Amino acid sequence: MMNPFATASVSLYEVPLGCEAVPGMGCGVLAKPILAILAREPAVAEAWLNRNGTMVAVLWNEGITPEFRSERIRSILAEQGLAARELAGAARKSTQRDFSSGAGWYRGDAVDRLSEEEAAIIATRLVHRVTAKVPLSDDKIETLLKAFGEVCRHQLINRPVTSAPLRRQRIANEILKVGRKHLDGAVLKALEEAVALGHQPTTGEK
Numbered sequence: 001m002m003n004p005f006a007t008a009s010v011s012l013y014e015v016p017l018g019c020e021a022v023p024g025m026g027c028g029v030l031a032k033p034i035l036a037i038l039a040r041e042p043a044v045a046e047a048w049l050n051r052n053g054t055m056v057a058v059l060w061n062e063g064i065t066p067e068f069r070s071e072r073i074r075s076i077l078a079e080q081g082l083a084a085r086e087l088a089g090a091a092r093k094s095t096q097r098d099f100s101s102g103a104g105w106y107r108g109d110a111v112d113r114l115s116e117e118e119a120a121i122i123a124t125r126l127v128h129r130v131t132a133k134v135p136l137s138d139d140k141i142e143t144l145l146k147a148f149g150e151v152c153r154h155q156l157i158n159r160p161v162t163s164a165p166l167r168r169q170r171i172a173n174e175i176l177k178v179g180r181k182h183l184d185g186a187v188l189k190a191l192e193e194a195v196a197l198g199h200q201p202t203t204g205e206k
Contacts, residue, residue, distance in 0.1 A: 009045075009060050011069050012095050013084040015077070017053040019114070020164060021122055021199050026053025026106070028115035029160040029167065034080055035108030043072060049111060051104035055095055056084070112157050119152035120145075122199045125206075126175065129194035134187045147178050152199075171199055 017034070019027040031049045038047035038058060046059040060069060070086060077084045087095055099105055106114065127144050130136070136144075151174045161167050172195045179191045 009062070010096065010099065011058045011060065011073065012087040012092055012099065013056045013058070013073060013077070014054060014087060015056050015082055015084050017049060017056075017082075019053060019118055021201075022118050023201070024052060025118065026051055026111065026114050028111040028113075028118065029156055030162055031106075031111050031114075032108055032160070033162070034077070034082070035111065037076060037080070038073075039108055041072065041076065043068065046107060048099070048105040048107055050095075050098070051106070051114075053114075055087075055099075057095075057099045057105065115156040115160075116153055119156055120149050121206075122152045122171070123148035125199065125201065126191070126194050128205075129197065130187065130190045133190040133193070136187065140182075143182060144179075147182065148175055151175055151178050168198060175199075 017027055017031045019025045026049050031053065034056075035047045035049060038044050038056070043061055043064045044058055045061050048057040048059075049055070050057070058069070058073060073086075074084060123145050126148055127141060130144070131141065152171055155167065155171050155174060159170070161170070175195055176192065179188060179195075183191055
């Protein structure tokens with residue numbers, strides 16, 4: 001990111017767009033359509049999500065009044081079922097500095113990177129659950145990590161659904177489908193048990 005942004009032309013909003021599978025990371029599935037809607041808004045030059053999924057930065061075109069900015073953003077996010085709080089004072093200054101640094105902020109065309117990272121983490125989590133019960137060779141582990149990661153990536157990027165329960169069910173179904181191509185017996189049973197726990201982290205998992 002370049003750093004030509006005048007403080008007055010950027011609005012910062014606190015939003016609940018964190019990833020359910022990876023605490024502390026933004027959710028690409030939820031953020032991508034919202035950033036796309038913002039980017040199409042005539043008054044908006046660019047829209048960004050921070051890595052944590054807790055802040056949206058909106059870079060406005062020239063001549064847009066503060067009153068219009070606030071009302072329009074609240075309206076857009078409300079249509080998406082989101083409440084947003086605009087930052088002010090010290091919190092705004094701190095976040096503005098972070099945004100201007102260019103590190104860890106994503107436009108709509110870049111949030112797929114968050115989904116790719118999420119996919120790899122989910123795959124690793126499930127494989128760890130399996131190997132905790134049944135030892136596997138390094139080659140088999142590598143095969144499963146690749147296969148599960150691709151399944152998750154496909155669901156998160158190519159077939160995204162914003163409904164969390166439906167997304168969880170789709171990922172579980174597809175993981176089991178590909179697992180049955182590579183596993184049987186006790187290992188397959190271990191995978192079924194791993195998937196039954198969900199792809200979110202359980203106590204003690206990263």
